[in-house]
Amino acid sequence: xxxxxxxxxxxxxxxxxxxxxxxxxxxxxxxxxxxxxxxxxxxxxxxxxxxxxxxxxxxxxxxxxxxxxxxxxxxxxxxxxxxxxxxxxxxxxxxxxxxxxxxxxxxxxxxxxxxxxxxxxxxxxxxxxxxxxxxxxxxxxxxxxxxxxxxxxxxxxxxxxxxxxxxxxxxxxxxxxxxxxxxxxxxxxxxxxxxxxxxxxxxxxxxxxxxxxxxxxxxxxxxxxxxxx
Amino acid sequence: xxxxxxxxxxxxxxxxxxxxxxxxxxxxxxxxxxxxxxxxxxxxxxxxxxxxxxxxxxxxxxxxxxxxxxxxxxxxxxxxxxxxxxxxxxxxxxxxxxxxxxxxxxxxxxxxxxxxxxxxxxxxxxxxxxxxxxxxxxxxxxxxxxxxxxxxxxxxxxxxxxxxxxxxxxxxxxxxxxxxxxxxxxxxxxxxxxxxxxxxxxxxxxxxxxxxxxxxxxxxxxxxxxxxx
DNA sequence: TCAAAAGTGTTAACCATACACCCATGC
DNA sequence: GCATGGGTGTATGGTTAACACTTTTGA
Numbered sequence: 001x002x003x004x005x006x007x008x009x010x011x012x013x014x015x016x017x018x019x020x021x022x023x024x025x026x027x028x029x030x031x032x033x034x035x036x037x038x039x040x041x042x043x044x045x046x047x048x049x050x051x052x053x054x055x056x057x058x059x060x061x062x063x064x065x066x067x068x069x070x071x072x073x074x075x076x077x078x079x080x081x082x083x084x085x086x087x088x089x090x091x092x093x094x095x096x097x098x099x100x101x102x103x104x105x106x107x108x109x110x111x112x113x114x115x116x117x118x119x120x121x122x123x124x125x126x127x128x129x130x131x132x133x134x135x136x137x138x139x140x141x142x143x144x145x146x147x148x149x150x151x152x153x154x155x156x157x158x159x160x161x162x163x164x165x166x167x168x169x170x171x172x173x174x175x176x177x178x179x180x181x182x183x184x185x186x187x188x189x190x191x192x193x194x195x196x197x198x199x200x201x202x203x204x205x206x207x208x209x210x211x212x213x214x215x216x217x218x219x220x221x222x223x224x225x226x227x228x229x
Numbered sequence: 230x231x232x233x234x235x236x237x238x239x240x241x242x243x244x245x246x247x248x249x250x251x252x253x254x255x256x257x258x259x260x261x262x263x264x265x266x267x268x269x270x271x272x273x274x275x276x277x278x279x280x281x282x283x284x285x286x287x288x289x290x291x292x293x294x295x296x297x298x299x300x301x302x303x304x305x306x307x308x309x310x311x312x313x314x315x316x317x318x319x320x321x322x323x324x325x326x327x328x329x330x331x332x333x334x335x336x337x338x339x340x341x342x343x344x345x346x347x348x349x350x351x352x353x354x355x356x357x358x359x360x361x362x363x364x365x366x367x368x369x370x371x372x373x374x375x376x377x378x379x380x381x382x383x384x385x386x387x388x389x390x391x392x393x394x395x396x397x398x399x400x401x402x403x404x405x406x407x408x409x410x411x412x413x414x415x416x417x418x419x420x421x422x423x424x425x426x427x428x429x430x431x432x433x434x435x436x437x438x439x440x441x442x443x444x445x446x447x448x449x450x451x452x453x454x455x456x457x458x
Numbered sequence: 459t460c461a462a463a464a465g466t467g468t469t470a471a472c473c474a475t476a477c478a479c480c481c482a483t484g485c
Numbered sequence: 486g487c488a489t490g491g492g493t494g495t496a497t498g499g500t501t502a503a504c505a506c507t508t509t510t511g512a
Contacts, residue, residue, distance in 0.1 A: 004231075008280040009238035012310075012321055051237040051319050055310035079308045079323045081241075081284035090280050092241055092323070094308045163463075180466070181502065204462040205509035392490075409493070410475065433489040434482040 010081075010090040014059040015046030015131065017077065017095065017138035018069065020118055021155035022102030026171050028124060028135060029107075031066055032115035037087050038128035042119070044135070046093070059096040067116055068108025073099040073154040078137050085130045093129075097138040099154035146172050150191065150227045153212040159195055161207035162186065185229065191217050239310075239319040243288040244275030244360065246306065246324065246367035247298065249347055250384035251331030255400050257353060257364055258336075260295055261344035266316050267357030271348070273364070275322070288325040296345050297337025302328040302383040307366050314359045322358075326367040328383035375401050379420065379456045382441040388424055390436035391415065414458065420446050 018029035030042040045066040049058040056074065063069045074096055081092040107116050119125060121139055126132070146152050152168055153160075166182050186192060192210040199206040217227070247258035259271040274295040278287040285303065292298045303325055310321040336345050348354060350368060355361070375381050381397055382389075395411045415421060421439040428435040446456070 002233075003235070003237045004233040005238070005240075006232070007240075007277065008232045009234070010241050010278065010280065011234075011236075012239050012241065048236065049239065049310070049321075051239060052312045054312060055308060055321070076307060078305060079284060081278070081323065083281050083283060092278075092284070092321075094310065094321070161464085178502070178504085179464090180504085183465080184467095185501090201511095202463085203511050205464050205511090207464055390491085407475075407477085408491090409477085412492080413494095414474090431490085432484050434484090434491050436491055 008090075010092050011086075012049045013046055013091055013093045014049055014055060014062060015044040015080075015093045015095045015134060016059050016063055016074075017044060017097040017135055018063070018067070018072070018100060019097065019121070019138070019142060019155065020100050020102040020105075021168055021171070024167050024171060026121045026155075027102065027118035028121045029067060029069075030117060030119055030124065030127070032117075033128060034114045041128040042125045043128035044095075044131045045116075049094075055094050056096070059094075059098075063098065066114065069098075069100060069105055072105070073151065077134070077141060080130060080134060082130065093134075095134050095138070097141065099142075099151060101155055101157045103157050143172060143174075148226065148228050150212065150217060159197065159209040159211055161199060161209060162192075163207060165210075189227070190220070191227075237319075239321050240315075241278045242275055242320055242322045243278055243284060243291060244273040244309075244322050244324045244363060245288050245292055245303075246273060246326040246364055247292070247296070247301070247329060248326065248350070248367070248371060248384065249329050249331040249334075250397055250400070253396050253400060255350045255384075256331065256347040257350045258296060258298075259346060259348055259353065259356070261346075262357055263343045270357040271354045272357035273324075273360045274345075278323075284323050285325070288323075288327075292327065295343065298327075298329060298334055301334070302380065306363070306370060309359060309363060311359065322363075324363050324367070326370065328371075328380060330384055330386045332386050372401060372403075377455065377457050379441065379446060388426065388438040388440055390428060390438060392436060394439075418454075418456070419449070420456075 020027045020029060029045060031045050033039055033041050033043050045062055046059070047062045047066075049055060053061070056076070059074060060070070063072070075098075077095040077097045079092060079094045083090060085091065085093070102118065121135070124132070124135065127135070146169070152165070152172070155168060156164060162183050165186065166177055166179065169182075170177055191213055193213050195209045195211050197209045199209065221227075249256040249258060258274060260274050262268055262270050262272050274291055275288070276291045276295075278284060282290070285305070288303060289299070292301070304327075306324040306326045308321060308323045312319055314320065314322070331347065350364070353361070353364065356364070375398070381394070381401070384397060385393060391412050394415065395406055395408065398411075399406055420442055422442050424438045424440050426438045428438065450456075
């Protein structure tokens with residue numbers, strides 16, 4: 001028992017709400033716990049922050065170790081610290097949320113052989129700890145933020161059609177959008193570049209593929225532009 | 230040395246960025262540290278989270294103990310966890326920000342006789358730890374949030390004139406607003422109630438005093454209304 | 459030739475902006 | 486009576502919202 005302190009210290013964890021999108025469905029990434037407490041229950045990927053490790057570093061490390069995901073959009077969400085949220089000891093969890101295009105990122109089996117899987121955000125299984133409320137907060141944040149920051153693109157593959165983009169927004173915001181107005185608005189922002197390519201292997205007229213011009217966005221933003229809707 | 234753990238645990242603190250507004254000036258509340266590290270330096274009010282205490286509870290307790298402030302608008306801001314941010318040991322700080330009307334809340338001398346004072350947010354003294362960046366994040370959050378949530382009212386006394394409200398927004402947003410348009414917009418939202426009273430002791434025509442109708446806001450919000458600008 | 463989704467303009471309503479003068483009060 | 490801020494309306498331009506049909510392609 002080598003670590004002693006004059007005052008009691010809580011443990012600190014990170015937990016990640018990873019949103020994935022594929023084919024009109026918003027999903028959340030869960031792992032099945034192989035150890036107590038809540039053994040066999042589904043939970044958010046995450047774990048203890050190492051003593052010399054930054055919070056975001058910890059979140060990225062846990063994601064890599066438990067799910068194989070790297071290089072994703074990651075942002076701090078909120079910190080959860082109800083005294084009784086973990087039955088073992090006082091644990092404060094700094095939650096992050098991440099966005100990822102399902103088609104682009106294959107899951108790797110977790111290093112400790114836990115099950116990993118995608119679940120519909122609207123109807124996830126019962127979760128360990130207070131993870132259900134963490135998912136709820138993350139979803140609220142995503143819904144809010146997607147309207148005034150171009151983070152939706154993080155959920156799509158690098159090349160996408162306008163219809164895919166529209167379906168994504170409709171899914172997240174849970175409201176129908178007008179096709180012509182949506183296209184007008186998005187194209188007028190000057191953030192999408194026509195790749196010149198079109199969809200392959202579709203059973204109808206193939207749509208143009210666009211890309212999100214990150215560099216252009218930063219430029220416009222510096223000049224006072226604000227992404228909206 | 231009674232508290233021992235199998236793995237090293239960081240310490241967890243809360244720090245509060247309290248914004249105050251009075252007479253066209255946005256201020257931040259600081260206390261002067263009476264103990265090392267950073268002895269005599271100014272810092273955000275805050276302290277260690279007790280082992281059985283919620284995070285927001287800890288923030289409110291520290292504010293009460295160190296500044297005498299109670300009953301204020303308080304919201305979690307962000308968690309700061311750079312490994313070296315505290316020279317003593319690993320400390321993760323969950324930052325909160327609070328809004329308060331200077332005129333309504335007198336400061337009490339801190340229990341441990343630290344100095345307490347209000348400083349202009351634009352030009353604060355050098356701060357201990359990474360508190361300058363915490364203030365910066367809080368200010369950014371305030372500037373963003375004030376546009377789409379009616380939190381500005383928390384910085385004003387319960388009764389206020391439209392000019393005071395406008396000056397508040399101009400101060401926070403750092404931009405001039407048109408008087409007639411501002412009034413039209415705010416009054417049309419149906420969130421302000423005319424108290425029937427007018428300013429006293431002013432050397433010019435006395436302005437009507439309005440109040441913010443919190444209950445009405447919740448009502449409208451439930452019905453899909455969104456406060457903006 | 460049918461099914462499925464892509465792509466495309468116009469109009470009307472609404473909202474945001476710009477703008478300047480008279481009023482009430484205290485000194 | 487003058488200085489100070491309170492209070493008020495309109496016209497214009499721009500933005501958003503509503504709306505339906507033709508095109509392309511593969512099966």
